[in-house]
Structures are given as structure tokens and as C-alpha cells.
Amino acid sequence: MRHQHRKWVPFFLLSILYIFGIMMDGGINLVNSEPIENIEADLVWSEVETEDYEIYFSSLRNGQWSAKTKLSNHRAMDLLPSVGSGIDGTIWVVWFAAQGSISDLYYSVFDGENWSIPEMISTGFSSNTAPSVVVDNNNVPWIVWAGFDEEDDDIYFTRWNGFGWDSPSMVNMDNTTPDIIPVIKIGQNNLPWVKWSGYDGKESKSYISRWTGSKWSEELIEDIENINQSLISISEYLISDLPEFVGSQKLATIHIKSNGERSTFRIREVMEESEDDNNLDILQKQIEIQSDGKTIIGYGDSITQGIPYVADAGAGRRIGGYEPDLEAITRRVLGWNTKVLNYGFGGESSAAGLSRLGNQTLGKHNAKYVLILEGTNDLIYYGISVDSTLYFLGQMIDKSRAFNVIPIIATLTPDTKSPKNNIPADYNPRIKDLALRKNCALADQYAATISNWPSLTDDGLHPNIAGYKVMAQAWYDALPELTVVTLDASEIDETSVVMNGRINLKGYSTRYFFEFGETPDFGTQTNTENVGDRKGEVSVSISVGNFSDNSIYYYRLVAENDFIKKNGNIMSFKTLEKPSKKACFIATAAFGSSLEPHVVALRTFRDRYLLTNTLGKKFVSFYYKKSPVAAKFIRDHEVLKVMVRVFLYPVTWYVQFIVNISSWMKLFFGSAFVILFPGFGWVYLHNIISRKNNKNAKLIA
Incomplete structure (x- = not known):
């Protein structure tokens, strides 16, 4: 959740205030002048345990964190817990458990002495993610979450009626775009309000709805309730000093009770306030790239950013994990003056990626391709369902094309850091199907890396140098170049x-x-x-x-x-020049007339056997280019006429003879003719063989 009206208070400054407070009066003096011993907090988080994720709890009382307590214990990925407590001290924890693309809600209650056995909340939906819980002043817990109704994700709520949970009711306006990542809090009028993220067709926006006493109000663009500033500052301080046994802080939620006020914060959202401010400085320092039409944009999360080698957001710089290698390949193989720009943003969701994709990325460059790899963080860190991830990826494809940039979408790379992840079984087959339906080029990064993944990663999630080189080659192979x-x-x-x-x-x-x-x-x-x-x-x-x-x-x-x-x-x-039909130049010169029977015989042979195939045509063309000079010389010398006629008599007899004999006889005499008259006879023999082969082929067919 974003609190636009406040600035981030650096952790180190709060630490200084804490030390200063101890020196002055023996206790920390926070914004609300509340000593640390008087602050109570409940902390829940997801943590990897051998084969899957489990839910853990710890509480802050009298300035000390309790030992962690395991709440879940079944073979599923138990993720993104939320915690709330009532005035009576009862603590409610709710989370979702994912098995493949199916996910259900679970809850457990602490009555002051023991935790109840986790129970499933029946919703009727195949996917239930990102729950948030709040307990009102009547000690009634309210839960909101994103539920998939077989069309899209919507925001639903239920509350405890003393015997069980009410049937789910929709909070948002029903539409065909995903509504995700809800959070519920108690307003100043002691009534709940819900904030969530929705997509309006162009970008993700924050929406809010308030409980009127009998129903939820119409959704509005974020008009956030004022949250007690002291609780915000306390949350920031406590986050900076969480117990060491909390593995990934971004998978934790903290519930703070101080000075009569209660509020719950997703730690990831609080931490991202600081990260966003840091990345804003980088984004403002983007270098304008002059493109020659061979610019490629790398777009995605931390894998595109190049972690662990690139610590900050890519922001369009020519740095990264796979980007430099891809640039080198395209320059070497295609001869391009390529620029591969890094627009990776570590830790983001596909919903945030969709909002970021636009004028400040695609619109800044005359790019030819955009390489999209998003979705790795969605389920575990944001509680975004697989269906919503696919929707956001599809919108990225459409938005890229609207900017006249060719999108190439990638399957997700392996994640052996998270047990039981559903990347190969649920995400990647559907990403491939999306590429097929959208007629979008696909880079199968999973297939390119999975066989050697242990040697291509150091942390199980991000590629190492060798892994990024493999990714670069896979991206190049996917470019639909010809x-x-x-x-x-x-x-x-x-x-x-x-x-x-x-x-x-x-x-x-x-x-x-x-x-x-x-x-x-x-x-x-x-x-x-x-x-x-x-x-x-x-x-x-x-x-x-x-x-x-x-x-x-x-x-x-x-x-x-x-x-x-x-x-x-x-x-x-x-093209070749067509030979004259009037005469055979040398024969006409020797016999004195183009109508003389011997000349007619030669012309008939030419038309029937030479001009019907390529080799014969070339011979005739050559003959008509060279023979006119010889014919003129013969025509002027009577002795030569006699000599040529003597030479042509057997030739004319031969061609007249073979016209009227069988094909096999033609083949025999053609062979002899090649020996006697190599140039003329070879053309004839080639023609006879071709005709014979064609005839045999027809008989076989």
C-alpha cells in the first residue's frame, strides 16, 4: 500500500532517536512519546521449511520478541499471512495455501493460551489469495481477499458471525479486469474500509470502498483514510530491528498496538516505500539513447535487472545480467549496431510491470523488440493468482504492439529456492498457450536453463554469469529475424x-x-x-x-x-534471344534454299528435338549467334558449298531416319551420333534420355 502523503523516515535516523531517548530518560521516545516497553506487536510470516512454506508467529511484549511459533502444518505452500487482534486480546491469523493453481484460505486463533488448529474457510472459489484481516471494536474479525470467479479476480469479504464465516460477498464493482492485493483497516468512524489494486485498461490504480453499516460503498479512486502517523513510524522502526529468526522480511506482516491504536502493515509495502524513493533517483538519471531502429528493451523484475550483479533498477541503462551478452550476439551475428536497454525492476509484480510499461519505457525509444519476463514474484510475494498474472502478461503484449514494438514473452526461469513452486506445471504451460493465442514470439527460458540449472545459479532463483549468458542466447534464438x-x-x-x-x-x-x-x-x-x-x-x-x-x-x-x-x-x-524460324543459316547457304528438303529436315529436327529442352535451346542459341558469319563465307565460295553439302548429307539422312524409329532405337543411334557428331549428337541424346525417363515415370505412377 502506498501512503503518498508521507516521507520515508530512514531506519538509521530512528535508531539514533532511540539511543538518544535512552540516554535522556531511559526509554525510547517515538512520535507518540510511547516507550518501547508499552508497544505491543504481533508478527506473522512465511518461511521455507524443507519441502514447502509454513506460517510462523512471534509477539513483542515488554520490549522482547517471543520465540517463533509454527501455525501451519500441511503439505502446501502457506503464504502471505495477515494478523489482527481485538480489544479482548484474541489474535486472528489468516493466510492462503497454494497447491498448484488451486489455493484456499486458512485461519488460526490465539485465545490467550493456545493456538487453534488451522481450519479452511470455504469460499467456493478455485483461487483465493492475498488475505487481509482486521478485528473491529466488537472483537469481530473481517477478512478480505482476492477470489477467482472463473473470469477474473475480484475482492471478497467475510466476517465471523460467532459460529462460522459468512458467505463471501464482493466488495469491488464487478468487471472483467483483475482486482487484487486488498488490505482492510478500521476507519476513524470505527467502520472497516478496504483498499486494493485494480486495472483500468491503461494502468493499475488504487481503489477504496467503505463499509456503510449494511453494505460496501461504491468503489472510488484512492481516497485514503489518515493512518496514525505514530503507528507508521513505529512500524518502520520495528521493521529495522526484527528478530533474526525471521527469514524473508518481505513475506511478513506486523500488527501494532500502541496508545489505544491498532493497525496492520505488510512489511514488503513499507520497505518498498524506501526502495521506490531510491529507484526514483535512478529513473530520473536515465540516459537518452539515440536509436537507429535496432534497440531492444529488456523488461521484467530482478532477473531482468541482473541481480546479484546490478543492485539498482535498470532504468534504461546498458547494463545488466543478460543484456550485455545479447547486445554482443546481435552485433556479431546480425551486424547490428544494437543497444540492449535494461528496464528490469527488482521485486516487482506483473501488475506493477504492466503499469510501468508505457511512455517512460516503450515511448522513450524507437525500439524494435521488448523482451518480457514477469511473474516470478507474483504468487509468493504479492498473492497474485496465476490467472491474473496471465492477464497482465497479455496486456503487456497488447500495449507493446500499440507502441509498434514487437513483444517477445518468456517462460519463467527455474526457482529451486522456493520448494513446490508451480512454475513448470502451472505458469509456463499457460505462458506458452498465451503466446500461441496472442501470436506472440516466445523465448523458452525455462527449457534453456533447467537441465543445467545448478551450475547456472548461485541462489536458486537468479542466474549467475553463466546463466545470464544462456539466457542471452535463448533471447537471441527467439528473435523472429530472417x-x-x-x-x-x-x-x-x-x-x-x-x-x-x-x-x-x-x-x-x-x-x-x-x-x-x-x-x-x-x-x-x-x-x-x-x-x-x-x-x-x-x-x-x-x-x-x-x-x-x-x-x-x-x-x-x-x-x-x-x-x-x-x-x-x-x-x-x-532472357535468351529466340532463334529465327526462317532458316538454318549454314544448311541454307550450302543447299541454296530454306525450302530445300535437306534444310527442311534439319529445321524439323531442330524444332522437334532441340527447342524442346534447355540444353538444346542453348545449343541453338549459340549456333544462331555464331553461324551467320560462317554461312556468309560459305555462300560466297562454291567449293565450300559442295564440301558442306557432302558433310550434311549423312546428317540429314540420320535425322530423317530417327524421326520414324522407336524410342529404344533412337537411344541407340543417338549414342552413336554422339560419337560421330559430339556437339550436335549430345544435345539430341540428352533429349531422348529425358523423354525416356519422363515416359517411365508416368508408367510407374
């Missing part, structure tokens, strides 16, 4: 060509086509083909026709996936 190269065209003839290219895929479904035209502006494209979602280098080709002969065309390969479109380099080719 390497597209246009290659030389092949099988070029007068009217058709095969366009070729190469695509380096990253595992995302990819499509491609070729653009082409008589200028580098193209104007025409082929049909789109799909190469699937493979990884690695893939060669692609498309055969295109209807070109003009003897013409230059420009073309390039274009590939795209659901996230980006990439153009290849521009290449060109020139």
Missing part, C-alpha cells in the same frame, strides 16, 4: 527462368515470394509459398514464365513471418 539472400537465376531461356534464394529460419512459420520486373521497382510478384516453421538455412526456388526474349529483368526474394518482413538483395538476369 536472413534472406537472393541467388543467381537458373534455367534461363527465351521466356522463362527459375528464381532462387536462401532463407535462414528461426523456427517461426515463414512464407516467401519473388518480386520481379523490368526495373528495380519490380511491379510483379510470384505466388506466395510456405516453408513451414523449420530452423536453419533453407533453399527456395520458383519457376516463372511469360518473359520477353532477349530482355533484362530484376528480381529479389522476399520472406516474412507473423512478425517481420525481410527483403533480399536485388539481382538481374537476361
